Amino acid sequence: MSDPVYLDHAATTPLRPEARDAMLAALDGRWGNPSSIHRWGRDARAALDDARARFAAVIGASPAEIVFTRGGTEADNMALWGRARLAPSAPLACSAVEHSAVLNAVRAAGEAGHPVHLLPVDGNGLVDLDALRALLAGEEKPAVVSVMWANNEVGAMQPVREIAALCRASGVVFHSDAVQALGKVPVRADEVAADLLAFSAHKLGGPRGVGALYVRRGTAIQPMLHGGGQERGMRPGTEDVAGAIALAVAAELAAAERQTLMPRLAALRDRLEAELFARVPGLVLNAAGAPRLPTISNVSVPGADAEMLLIGMDMEGIAVSSGSACSSGAVTPSHVLTAMGVAPQAAGPSVRFSLGRGTTDADIDRVIHVFPAVAERVRL
Ligand SMILES: Cc1ncc(COP(=O)(O)O)c(C=O)c1O
Known part of the structure; x- marks a missing residue:
């Protein structure tokens, strides 16, 4: 055989040895609670800050724009619900070929009363930009438009730069699920006018259950969870320091190679x-x-x-x-x-x-x- x-x-994709080593070192050595003020806490906080700065550098963001999450699904939901909850009856829009993390979040918002627009795609899976232009020109501006950077089933890459620019010009917040794109094609928040970007570690050689949401400075989102003020209140809960470090290491290596x-x-x-x-x-x-x-x-x-x-x-x-x-x-x-x-x-x-x-x-x-x-x- x-x-x-x-x-x-x-x-x-398999865990990179470097990500695993960094993760194990953090689990053993940086086990403090990053919110504690004593030395163990400060040590964990320093490690978390370092992970945030390193991940931010990979995607051309500033550290304050990164929220660590429990994976890509949570990042997508945080982006969509985070916008939807700010404007209870505003429409939401996404492409018809989104991953279910986006599609089902938008559908659920639809059930909660938000009008939903599914943007059609052509035979190659690319979003119909005229449909997007028509939506953006309409009376009721969407709370968020979500179009993925690259499709997980067929690999089609959307014209995100153009879509982001159209949304920006209309004053509409644009989210892109960049889970499949990071590490394979350049994904830079300083080069594309996206306001929200979702990432997942396990597509890059990091661990499952770890991800991040990029939130452009000035973009308001409502947190989904309520608790302590971690992640600047956007994702409360004691942070997964080891997971964040592993995400940063995996993203750096993926970008480098x-x-x-x-x-x-x-x-x-x-x-x-x-x-x-x-x-x-x-x-x-x-x-x-x-x-x-x-x-x-x-x-x-x-x-x-x-x-x-x-x-x-x-x-x-x-x-x-x-x-x-x-x-x-x-x-x-x-x-x-x-x-x-x-x-x-x-x-x-x-x-x-x-x-x-x-x-x-x-x-x-x-x-x-x-x-x-x-x-x-x-x-x-
Ligand atoms: C495009 C896309 N978005 C979101 C996700 C969900 O990410 P996670 O598995 O980290 O929740 C995946 C993974 O299957 C994906 O391919």
Whole structure:
């Protein structure tokens, strides 16, 4: 049996040894409560401040603009609810291809009485800028517009610079979920007029359950939780010092290696796509016309059995994921592909290959060898 191949780095990617070492050192040595005034507390506070400054530097922000959170989901919810709660009946808007952390937060706000606008996307998953312009020109300004930096299923990168500028020009707060983008493409708060940005450590080689929200100076948000005044009152609760340090270390390393790692992964991904095209009749590359992350490739095998496709790959020891949501055993076509106008018979049997720093030539060779046979076997 060949070695297993992990091509699901967009779901999560292994912890970097440096992040783990920094985390363990903080758990053992900086265990004080950062709010305590004695030396143990001051020591933990200094470590937390250092993590904040280092993470802020990676994204071109100032330390006071960083709120550490319990991951990307919390950061997204904090941004959306944080704005919604300031303006109880104001509309909220997001793209139709957002991660469920955004989409379901916006839907929940809809149930609580906020009018909701889902911005349509084109066949490549890119937001319809005319729809955004029309929304921004309307009478009722949204409390927040949320459009992700890069899509987690198909890798499409939105024109965030332009979207941010449009929102800024209309005086509307703009949030972007940059969870998949950080470390893969430049994400700088000093270069894009975004007001809120969500990040997650475990997509970068940091631990799960740690993230951050960038809140541009002057952007008001209402906290979701109530408690002590930690994180300037925006995220009360004793801070996870070790997690914050690990996030900062992972983000620094990801940013430092980006310029050498991403071209290598883009070349592997291009080879994978070219070879699969040559070997799998009818294969469709989703979001083919969009600027894409170098690490994600999402393909559909029209006419194949969606569930069997994934099971077949798993049985070969290759970890990929489906663009589709799999709940209670039933595979339903992904909301992202559906919003892009992909027909159900192609949206269902879709596979996401996502590459990471551990991905090798041999991994790609293996997929090129195995996938065509699996796709052939599971054609209906
Ligand atoms: C685009 C995007 N946003 C948000 C999240 C949620 O992040 P977390 O797992 O840290 O809550 C993910 C992770 O699946 C993601 O891919």
